[in-house]
Amino acid sequence: MALIVKKFGGSSVASLGHIRRVAWAIASAKEKGEQVVVVVSAMGGETDRLLKLSEEITSMPAGREQDALLATGEQACSALLAITLESLGHRAHSFTGMQLPLITDENQSKARIIDLKTDILKKAINDGIIPVVAGFQGVSESGNITTLGRGGSDTTAVALAAALKANCCEIYTDVDGVYTADPNICPKARHIEKIAFSEMLELASLGAKVMHVRSIELAQKFQVPLVVKSSFNGERQTWIVNEEDIMENSIIKGVTLEKNVSKISLIRIPDCPGIAHQILEPLAEAAINVDMIIQNASIDGYTDLTFTIPTTDLNIANELVNKVAREIKALEVRADNNIVKVSAVGIGIKTNPGVAARMFKALSEENINIEMISTSEYRISCVIEEKYGELGVRAVHHAFGLENKNNHQKEQ
Ligand code: ADP
Ligand code: ASP
Numbered sequence: 001m002a003l004i005v006k007k008f009g010g011s012s013v014a015s016l017g018h019i020r021r022v023a024w025a026i027a028s029a030k031e032k033g034e035q036v037v038v039v040v041s042a043m044g045g046e047t048d049r050l051l052k053l054s055e056e057i058t059s060m061p062a063g064r065e066q067d068a069l070l071a072t073g074e075q076a077c078s079a080l081l082a083i084t085l086e087s088l089g090h091r092a093h094s095f096t097g098m099q100l101p102l103i104t105d106e107n108q109s110k111a112r113i114i115d116l117k118t119d120i121l122k123k124a125i126n127d128g129i130i131p132v133v134a135g136f137q138g139v140s141e142s143g144n145i146t147t148l149g150r151g152g153s154d155t156t157a158v159a160l161a162a163a164l165k166a167n168c169c170e171i172y173t174d175v176d177g178v179y180t181a182d183p184n185i186c187p188k189a190r191h192i193e194k195i196a197f198s199e200m201l202e203l204a205s206l207g208a209k210v211m212h213v214r215s216i217e218l219a220q221k222f223q224v225p226l227v228v229k230s231s232f233n234g235e236r237q238t239w240i241v242n243e244e245d246i247m248e249n250s251i252i253k254g255v256t257l258e259k260n261v262s263k264i265s266l267i268r269i270p271d272c273p274g275i276a277h278q279i280l281e282p283l284a285e286a287a288i289n290v291d292m293i294i295q296n297a298s299i300d301g302y303t304d305l306t307f308t309i310p311t312t313d314l315n316i317a318n319e320l321v322n323k324v325a326r327e328i329k330a331l332e333v334r335a336d337n338n339i340v341k342v343s344a345v346g347i348g349i350k351t352n353p354g355v356a357a358r359m360f361k362a363l364s365e366e367n368i369n370i371e372m373i374s375t376s377e378y379r380i381s382c383v384i385e386e387k388y389g390e391l392g393v394r395a396v397h398h399a400f401g402l403e404n405k406n407n408h409q410k411e412q
């Protein structure tokens with residue numbers, strides 16, 4: 001009997017009506033003879049609502065309490081879905097990350113999975129009970145509730161599929177797969193039938209929130225068959241596969257918009273050995289991911305340093321940087337969260353000169369100023385002003401000829 005892990009995202013369980021539809025889909029899969037393990041996100045908008053509540057109290061809540069708060073969204077949803085399944089005559093049990101347990105490191109709000117016990121789930125399956133697991137959460141070795149980062153229920157689902165050696169992990173969401181750009185920003189984005197782990201990893205880490213980054217890493221590592229589907233219509237889907245399983249290859253696979261990005265600049269800092277380390281080390285210790293880094297040419301022994309970090313870490317980063325800035329007598333620290341990052345992604349970039357120039361031309365034709373640039377083998381990223389983000393994505397998407405003539409419509 002095939003064992004399938006089915007993950008339903010927030011928009012798929014946004015109301016009791018949605019939860020009922022999901023319950024019917026699970027029941028019909030079970031009636032067809034599939035063994036099903038379900039993973040759910042919080043009901044759509046719930047995580048944001050909880051975040052706003054704690055923000056009303058303080059801009060820097062204790063990580064332990066913030067995670068305890070956010071985990072309730074998934075816990076409530078898993079219990080509601082189990083209640084609905086039982087009301088339809090199926091046996092179902094909800095499980096929190098702590099009950100499994102799904103053990104993580106101590107990094108509150110961006111914890112990584114260390115171990116995942118499946119005995120309780122296997123027993124439920126053997127007893128004919130449908131397990132409904134609360135995604136996005138775990139418990140640290142010291143007993144604190146942790147969360148895996150925004151969008152982390154995808155990672156719970158893939159980790160479970162790997163641990164249970166499931167035949168497939170199905171990610172149900174509000175779009176019918178992965179597109180060449182976010183179809184809600186770029187209506188002419190093209191549907192992708194198969195995408196390589198490496199490309200999906202780049203797209204996800206550069207803002208394509210359709211899949212959580214860590215879920216792709218795990219699926220590749222444990223070779224989990226992974227598919228993205230719509231909860232609302234079943235015609236198309238995207239398989240995420242090994243590079244060698246893809247026949248056709250394009251220079252650019254997709255264009256992304258990363259909104260969770262801010263920059264910090266230190267003006268007039270001493271240009272001498274050890275300064276960059278002194279500034280960035282406290283950020284690394286606080287598990288803050290520093291992305292692009294630019295240092296200006298030195299003038300009279302002084303220079304400027306600018307780097308980007310996730311906006312969700314801006315308050316803590318600003319505090320840490322200001323402390324060092326006082327020690328090294330920097331003239332000024334400037335923080336800016338009014339920026340976004342537009343990236344073009346594809347394995348053809350390294351072998352095709354001129355890709356960067358094409359991207360810069362597309363942005364300049366829309367009069368969009370590029371504030372920072374970074375490139376790697378697989379991507380070119382430009383930081384631009386926030387208000388031009390969506391326009392920038394459409395311009396770059398058009399410049400690389402990725403458009404589809406049949407416009408996509410989002411299903412609700
Ligand atoms: P869920 O709540 O199901 O986890 P998410 O909101 O996390 O759903 O992810 C789905 C959303 O991802 C889509 O509604 C779409 O706006 C966005 N998205 C961003 N980039 C892409 C892309 N390249 N392809 C498809 N969807 C994308
Ligand atoms: N509920 C969490 C979020 O909104 C996790 C998830 O949906 O995967 O980010």
Ligand code: MG
Pocket residue numbers: 009151154209210211212
């Ligand atoms: Mg998601």
